[in-house]
Amino acid sequence: MSTVLDLVREDLRAFAGYKSARSDRLEGAVWLNANESPWSNAGNPDGSARRYPDPQPQRLRERLSALYGCDPGQLLVGRGSDEAIDLLVRALCRPGNDAILITSPTFGMYAVNARLHGCRVVDVPLVDESAGWRCDFDAVAVAAREQGARIVFLCSPGNPTGTLLPLEQVVSLAETLEGRALVAVDEAYLEYADGPSAVARIGTQPNIAVLRTLSKAHALAGERIGSVIADPALIDVLRRCQAPYPLPASCVALAERALSSEAQAATAAAVGTVTIERDRLARALASVPGVRCVYPSDxxxxxxxxxxxxxxxxxxxxxxxxxxxLRAAPMLGDALRISLGTPEQNAAVLDVLTAQVTA
Structure with a gap:
């Protein structure tokens, strides 16, 4: 019976990685094991930056696990979703031999990381339909098998499409590719969607991994806090492939404050405003002359x-x-992507487009 470790590069399955001075949870009053300065920098008089940070801060991982509905052992925190993508490609794909699969138009970092790593990129484009973009899951499964893809990257909701993929079809794809490929579901925008996460399905379908981030709905893009959630055995491999100290202590402290109950309530209210504004702006844009199409968005x-x-x-x-x-992206030669701002900013966009028509 296959396990998720069968998808990992054979040369990395027992790879120990780098063991830093903070890898072991030791206790002591005087720390002389990491070659740190015994004095604080004049620009940091409280000395908070003098010590190396915890490679995987336990309290933050516990709060993120509670937020995403997983066990702490299933979660690795790092420098945004970008690091998680890079770790997955490095751990599962052999340079010059293996491939990943994407469904364009999609987030560009999947292909960038694969090419930097010397891996092929197999593209099964989304289908552009009047009701939005559709993933051809059958074609994805066939291409993944025939092209030897080790990872299938699915963005849900999609960037830049805004399309939420049907979870049951995602799980069915993972079942079809079990023992052959990992299905990585990028849920960076899921807070804005009315749909379930794939996290709950990892326990029964261990070749699913989920990417989450605090950059979007939680308004912490500048802190670069992302997570990959997967089978604990795969998380252990990714941890050993990760750089020793991925998260600055100041970023961790801010993220912990941002996950307080009060902060999460404010985040939920902001998300509610965005979804209302999204639907209002979509309806208004669709009626502006010169606008060919406004896609549904989650x-x-x-x-x-x-x-x-x-x-x-x-x-x-x-x-x-x-x-x-987005005109340089595949299939989007006449397209622009407009992020939702405040109600006032969204109204200003409409004013400009309306003025363009009447001028």
Missing amino acids: ANFLLARFDDPQAVFDRLLAAGTVVRD
Whole structure:
């Protein structure tokens, strides 16, 4: 019977990694084991930055585990979702031999990490339909088997599509690819969606991994706190492949405060406002001449097609509003992505587009 460890590179299954001075949980009054300065920096008089941080801060991991509904042993925290993607590619894919699978248009870092690691990128594009973007799960399964993909990256809700993938089809794909590939579900925007996480299915389908982040709904993009949630055996391998001290202590302290009950209540209220604004802006944009299509979204942004996307981009930029130009992405030659701002900022976007039409 196969296990998730069968998907790990054979040369890394027993890899010990680097054992730092903070790897062992030792107790002492005088710490002389990490070659740290015994004096504080003049710019940091309280000495809080003098010591190396905990590689995997226990209290933060416990709070994140409670937030995401998993056991602490299933979670590894690191530098945003980007590090989690990199760790998965490094641990599972042999350079020059293995492949990952993506479904474009999607988050660009999956392909970037694979190419930096010398791995092939297999693309099974999403299907652009009137009701939104659809993943052809059957085609993904066939391509993954035929091309030897070790990881299938699924973004749900998708970036930049905003599409929430049906969880049962994700799980069915993982069942089909069991023993062949890991299905990594990037749930960076799930807080904005009305749908379940794949985390609860890891226990029965261990070739599922989930990526989560505090960068979006929790408004901590500058702190770079991300998590990968997976079978404990895979988490142990990823931990041994991770750099010794991934998270600055100051970032950890802020993240712990941001996960207090009061802060989470404020986050939930902000998410509620964003979803209301998302639906309102989508309806309003769809009625503006020159807007070809506004896709349904389960994220905190809208993807739209325009008759003249350059003119729209330039007009918004001249008004001081920066949106994401996606015309270089596959299948999106006329598209812009607009993040949801405050109600006032969203109204300003509409004012600019309406003025463009009437001018």
